[in-house]
Amino acid sequence: MKRALESQQNLDNVLKEALERKPRRLSFDTTYDYKNMFDWLKIILPDWTIVIPDSSCSAFSLSDWPKGKTRKVVKQWLQEQNYPDSDDLINGSCEPLAYYLSSSISQLQLSSQFQLCSVYKQVKKKLVQLKSRVAAESIFGDYIKQDDPSPQFWPEISEGTFNHFLFGHHLAKERIQRLVASGVSSTKIIPLYVLCYIFDVNELTNSVLEDLKEETAQYSLHAVGLVIKSSNKTIIVADPNGCLKGGSNMEFLSMPLTKLESEPTTSVSRYDRDQVGKEQKDANHAKGKTESKKRARR
Numbered sequence: 001m002k003r004a005l006e007s008q009q010n011l012d013n014v015l016k017e018a019l020e021r022k023p024r025r026l027s028f029d030t031t032y033d034y035k036n037m038f039d040w041l042k043i044i045l046p047d048w049t050i051v052i053p054d055s056s057c058s059a060f061s062l063s064d065w066p067k068g069k070t071r072k073v074v075k076q077w078l079q080e081q082n083y084p085d086s087d088d089l090i091n092g093s094c095e096p097l098a099y100y101l102s103s104s105i106s107q108l109q110l111s112s113q114f115q116l117c118s119v120y121k122q123v124k125k126k127l128v129q130l131k132s133r134v135a136a137e138s139i140f141g142d143y144i145k146q147d148d149p150s151p152q153f154w155p156e157i158s159e160g161t162f163n164h165f166l167f168g169h170h171l172a173k174e175r176i177q178r179l180v181a182s183g184v185s186s187t188k189i190i191p192l193y194v195l196c197y198i199f200d201v202n203e204l205t206n207s208v209l210e211d212l213k214e215e216t217a218q219y220s221l222h223a224v225g226l227v228i229k230s231s232n233k234t235i236i237v238a239d240p241n242g243c244l245k246g247g248s249n250m251e252f253l254s255m256p257l258t259k260l261e262s263e264p265t266t267s268v269s270r271y272d273r274d275q276v277g278k279e280q281k282d283a284n285h286a287k288g289k290t291e292s293k294k295r296a297r298r
Contacts, residue, residue: 036254037255040167053120062101078090165190198218
């Protein structure tokens with residue numbers, strides 16, 4: 001009980017740090033796939049089907065929108081709405097894109113054997129075919145009307161804080177269970193916020209961290225959507241990034257939060273540590289085979 005309470009307190013603290021968007025070292029274990037999230041959702045809803053993105057979804061991720069001429073038009077549209085930092089919003093648009101993706105998926109008639117990659121492809125195609133100003137309004141129109149970012153951006157959410165929809169948090173677990181237990185037969189979409197760490201390519205000193213202006217070496221709050229289809233007991237995780245990739249500069253924090261066994265870092269990811277472990281294992285295996293051959297020749 002004490003350990004669970006400490007984990008939730010750590011979770012609340014890291015959420016606060018992520019919202020501050022200030023550089024700091026990573027102190028907790030991370031992951032670069034969706035198994036951790038899948039397992040967490042499966043514990044909450046053991047008899048439901050959980051659909052998570054795989055590598056094939058990356059080719060149709062929404063996170064590279066807008067680009068080229070479209071980005072210029074979208075940026076101009078945001079400036080016309082008097083949005084203070086259009087580049088920052090475009091570069092960090094995971095939440096409005098997660099809502100757009102989730103909403104689009106919820107409106108599709110999906111077969112029991114649907115492929116999530118094909119769904120991503122269909123949604124992405126529709127988005128890029130929209131006129132740039134229409135797309136800007138569709139993605140950002142309601143989002144920029146908020147005084148401050150909050151879960152209430154999602155139309156079906158009337159109350160609650162980030163904690164109530166935070167991956168790994170007991171409040172999010174209770175919220176999902178309560179929503180499913182309500183017996184609502186229609187499809188629902190809600191946000192799921194995910195704590196991440198953005199790695200730098202270098203191990204930064206304290207002085208560099210204090211003066212850092214770029215968005216690197218810091219905790220971050222990512223947003224995905226949960227498309228909840230009660231009719232067939234299915235939850236679809238709608239991540240605008242497509243899927244996590246080993247070796248990228250961002251990884252999800254593993255839940256429950258676990259302190260790193262190594263020193264806090266700004267550059268060494270879970271993928272990096274796994275690669276070192278794999279190389280060491282391969283080297284030991286090769287060494288063992290060589291020694292076996294030597295003994296066989298004696």
